[in-house]
Amino acid sequence: MSIKKVAQLAGVSTATVSRYLNNPEQVKEHTRRKVQAAIDETGYAPNTLARNFRRGRTSLIVVVLPTVGDPFLDNVMRGIWRVADELGYSILIRDTQSNSHEFDEYTDMVFSKQADGILLLASISPFEEPTDRKSSNKVHPPIVLGLESVTAELNQFPSVRVDNVAAAADGTDYLIQLGHHRIGFIAGKRNSLLTHDREKGFRKAMRKAKLSVDSGWVVEGEQTLEGARRAARRLLTHKQRPTAIFCANDEMALGAIHEIKNAGLKIPQDISVIGFDDIRYAEIMDPPLTTIAQPAEEIGERTMRRLCQAIDGTDTDAEPEIVPHKLIVRKSTGTAPR
C-alpha cells in the first residue's frame, strides 16, 4: 500500500512514482519534485521484498566457505565484496562447518529464488547422482568455484584457482634443493580436494627427485591449529624424523611451528617448515614462515565477476582459470641439518 500512499500524496499514479524511483529521466522535472516531496514526507522506502518478487531476482549471492575466521579468506572476501558492491549484490555467507555439505542444499537456494548465484569456496559433495531427477531436468544454476580443485561432476562450472599440484611441487622442490631428503607432510581434511591436490604435488615432486615418502610422514592435520599440533607431535616422534615439514596451509604451519619449538627443536636448523597461503600471520611468526602465496583478493574478484556473468548468462566459457602462485622465502626454511 505504500507506493500508493506516496502516489496519492503527490497526486500522481503509482506508475509515475515507480518510474521516478527506477528511471528518473523519464519523469518531468516538475513531477519529480512533487514525488520527492511526498517521499520525504512519508519517509517511504520501497519494499525490497515486493520489488525482488516482481523482478524475479534477489541480488543476493551465497558464498559457501569452510569456516569464517580463516585469515586467508579475509582477502578473498575483500575481492568478492569489492565486485559485489560495484554490481549491487549482497553477500550471504554459509560455512560448511556448521551447515550441511550437500551440494543440493545450496543449489536449492537458487532454485527457490533465495539467491541469484553461488560462489563455492569449499569442497562439498556434488550432486547425488548425475541421473538424479532434480539435477537432470533443471538448468544448472549459476555457480562459480574458487580456490578449490573440482571433481569431475563439478568441472562443468567455471572456476578460478592456483594450480595447487604445481604449487606444492614447487615448494617441495625448494626443500629438496636445500638438501632435504626426509620431508613430512601435514595434510588437510580427507574430503578437501584442495589440500589433496597439494599432497599430490608434494608426492609428485618427491617421486621426481627419487625420494621415498615414508607412510608415517604424511599426517592429517584437519586444517586446524589443534589438528596440526597433534600431527606435528606425531611427526616429531617418528623413528625417522623428517628434516622438513610441508604444511598444506599456513594455519597448520603455525600449529606445527609451535609444537616443534615446544619440543626444543630449532627452526630451521633442526627442521624446516613451509606453509601455503601466505596469511598475514605468516610474516610475524618466529621464525617468519616460508610459504606459497595465492593472489587471494584477485581470486575473490575474478570468481565474483565470473559468477555475475554466469547469472547474466554471458559466461560461455567453462574453462578453469588458473592464477599464478608464488613462493615466498622467509626464515622457516634452511639447508638440511648434518
Added chain:
Amino acid sequence: MSIKKVAQLAGVSTATVSRYLNNPEQVKEHTRRKVQAAIDETGYAPNTLARNFRRGRTSLIVVVLPTVGDPFLDNVMRGIWRVADELGYSILIRDTQSNSHEFDEYTDMVFSKQADGILLLASISPFEEPTDRKSSNKVHPPIVLGLESVTAELNQFPSVRVDNVAAAADGTDYLIQLGHHRIGFIAGKRNSLLTHDREKGFRKAMRKAKLSVDSGWVVEGEQTLEGARRAARRLLTHKQRPTAIFCANDEMALGAIHEIKNAGLKIPQDISVIGFDDIRYAEIMDPPLTTIAQPAEEIGERTMRRLCQAIDGTDTDAEPEIVPHKLIVRKSTGTAPR
C-alpha cells in the same frame, strides 16, 4: 505459476498444495500422497521470493562487523549461526571496512524489508540527529548490539558484551601487581568505542595505582597487525621505554610481540605484553600470550537470541547484558625488570 502447475498435475487446488507445504496435518493422507507425487515429478520448489513477500519477512539477519577474517569473530559467528540455524534465519554479513559506516544504511535494510533484523558487532555512527524525520516517525527496527559498548543514542537497544572497562582495568592491575610502573597502551581505532573503553579501563587502573601515563605511552594501533607494529616501534623508541604493553586486542598484541622481538628484546624479561580476546593464535605465540578472554561463542548466541526476541516483539528489556571476562595468564607477562 508454479504452484499452479503442481496443483493441476495433482488434480487439486493451489490452496491444497500450499496447505500441504505449510500445514500438512490439515491435508488428508490420500491427498498428501498425490501432491507429493506431483512435487516429485516437477521438482517444484516454492518461490521464496513470493513466499517472503506474502509473509512480509525475509528470515534474513544482517550481521555488521568490522572485518571478516578476524579470528575472534570466528567464535562469535559460530554462536550466531547455531541459533540462526535453529530458528531458521540466514545470515547476511556486511563489514564496515568496505561499506559505509552510516547507521541509517543498515536500518534502511530493515525498513525496506531486505532483512528482519540487525546484529551490530561494530562501532558505527548512530543516527544523524535524534530529531531527524526518518528516525523519529519510524519505529525502531530490531537491532541488538554485541561486543561493543554503546553510545548514548544507541543504548535504547539491547546489547551483550563484557565490561570492557573493568576487564582492561583487571589486566592493568595484574601488570601493576607484577611491579610494572611504566605501562604502554596500544589502542584501537579512534572511532571504536570498544577499544576506547579498554583504554579507559587502563587509565582508570593506572590512576588508582597513582601511576602516571606518559602521553607517548598511548599509541594508536589501528586494530591491525601492521598498525600495531608501527605503534610498537614508536613505544620502543620512546625515551622512557615502558616495561609492559597492554594491547587493546590480541591481533595487535601479535604485531607488537613481533616488533619487540625484532628489536632484540626479550618477552617477558625486558617487556611484558598482554592482549585482549584470547584468539586461537594467542596460545601458540612465542611466548604464549597472556590475555583477557571473552566468552565469544556465548556472546554470539545471546545476541542472536535477543535479536530474535526483538523481531518477535518479545524483548521488552533493553538492559545491557554483561557477560564475564577472564584473565588468562600465559608466558608473555612477568615481573618488571630490574
Added chain:
DNA sequence: TTGTACGCGTTATCAA
C-alpha cells in the same frame, strides 16, 4: 477436508 478468490507492493505493458 477442500476449493474459490482476493490481496500483498511493485514493475511493465499499453494506451492516452
Added chain:
DNA sequence: TTGATAACGCGTACAA
C-alpha cells in the same frame, strides 16, 4: 510524459 491495469507466486479467509 503520464495513467490505468495486469501480472508476479503465494497464503489464507471464507465458503462449500
